[in-house]
Amino acid sequence: MLNTKQKTLRRFWYAIMPMEHLADGPKPFTLLGEKIVLFLDGEGKPAALEDRCCHRTAKLSTGWCKDGNIVCGYHGWEYDRTGKLVMVPQFPERQAVPNARTRGFHAQERYGQVWVALDDPIADIPDVPEDVDAGFRRIPQFYEHWKTSPFRLMENSFDAAHIAFVHRNTFGDINDPVPEQYKIEETAEGFTASVRQEVVNPAHAQKITGEPAGKTMRNMVNKWYVPFYRRLDIEYPSGLRHIIFNCATPIDDGNMQLTQILFRNDTEEDCPAADLVAWDEAIVREDKDMLECTDPEVVLDLKMRTELHMVTDRPGMIMRKRLLQVFHDNGEEEYVEGAAPVLAAE
Incomplete structure (x- = not known):
């Protein structure tokens, strides 16, 4: 199993970083090979977008936050928490902002951490009642x-x-x-x-x-x-x-x-x-x-x-069985890189 090849893994929540890390502006992260940027919106809630401006592909994580949006540090293009382009500073007031966006991902706070799911989640973040x-x-x-x-x-x-x-x-x-x-x-x-x-x-x-x-x-x-x-x-x-x-x-x-x-x-x-x-x-x-x-x-x-x-090793063997079943239930098989070596029979 190679994580980046299993699309089903994109449908789970993952802890990305402590909320406090976003207090001073956007932060980059790589999740399942996907380059993302995290920032706080106008309500102080975490947001996650593709770390790529749709103008000249600059990383949004090199920019800053403004009124709950994220601003690209290259030309100042501004995006809301969903990834929608909301402002182009070079355009006059009479020129409409293009209907464009960068991809947005699911984000929420739990246990003091920012959690992200790249695709629609199929399970919740595990509950810890002691929290x-x-x-x-x-x-x-x-x-x-x-x-x-x-x-x-x-x-x-x-x-x-x-x-x-x-x-x-x-x-x-x-x-x-x-x-x-x-x-x-x-x-x-x-x-x-x-x-x-x-x-x-x-x-x-x-x-x-x-x-x-x-x-x-x-x-x-x-x-x-x-x-x-x-x-x-x-x-x-x-x-x-x-x-x-x-x-x-x-x-x-x-x-x-x-x-x-x-x-x-x-x-x-x-x-x-x-x-x-x-x-x-x-x-x-x-x-x-x-x-x-x-x-x-x-x-x-x-x-x-x-x-x-x-x-x-029984716990690990059960994990293998259950993950294979999850992949199967979501319409995919396990991806294995190359021809795996076979050990001698017992």
Whole structure:
């Protein structure tokens, strides 16, 4: 699967950037290979257009905002939030503005982020009820570029077998490489994977978890939403909840953006946000280093046998099956680049 070749992926919402990044003017972004520009309209709501002026093709992201519209920095042509050309400064008042436009895309704010769908959405942004729960605080954690594909990150997020090895310096135990198996329940949006897992709580993490150092058992409910969203609810024995919500946004076929938000049922006085970001950053960095050395192209059809699998890979195998079904339901097949190598039979 190459993300830019799968038209159905254009019909989902993706987290693009924090709303605050638009406070000082338009910003460019590449989504599924599409060059877009984001800006705030007259009501302070996000808008997304093709990053291309229909006059001389200049990037609108090099311009500025004026009364809720975006102005091209080349000749001052002005567009509204839908992409319609509304003003040409070189025309006299008696000359009508041409009936022209640059393409507009769906945009909205959610969880403090700008979300964009390139085509008419077929699913909503996943709901995180803690965002409106007064007992929880929202902590933006990561907004960064990774040289891998969204599927690799999603699959890794449910791969319990990698913890003992990739995270041996944070919370994994390399001497205990066989993880507990997830209890998986498929849903209309994806699946829920639940497990009670024994892990290591390092001494320096006691403020994070509210529990003593050493081996500990944690309840974890990990949810995957088609295509590239994940919500991990970790319940520590102390009663603290550490809820991670992330979106793996496809930039192109070999690059993605990680947007990650944390929800906690404590206060800044209990545990500073900077400490929570630092704790999760150490873990995320271990994943990033490993995933960036994998092949970003993932073949979804298990019959093609481009990769071997084991029992703990079941979540990723379900992801493959479900994405193939989504593509099929929307009238397309998986795109695979070239002839994939075939591994030896078992």
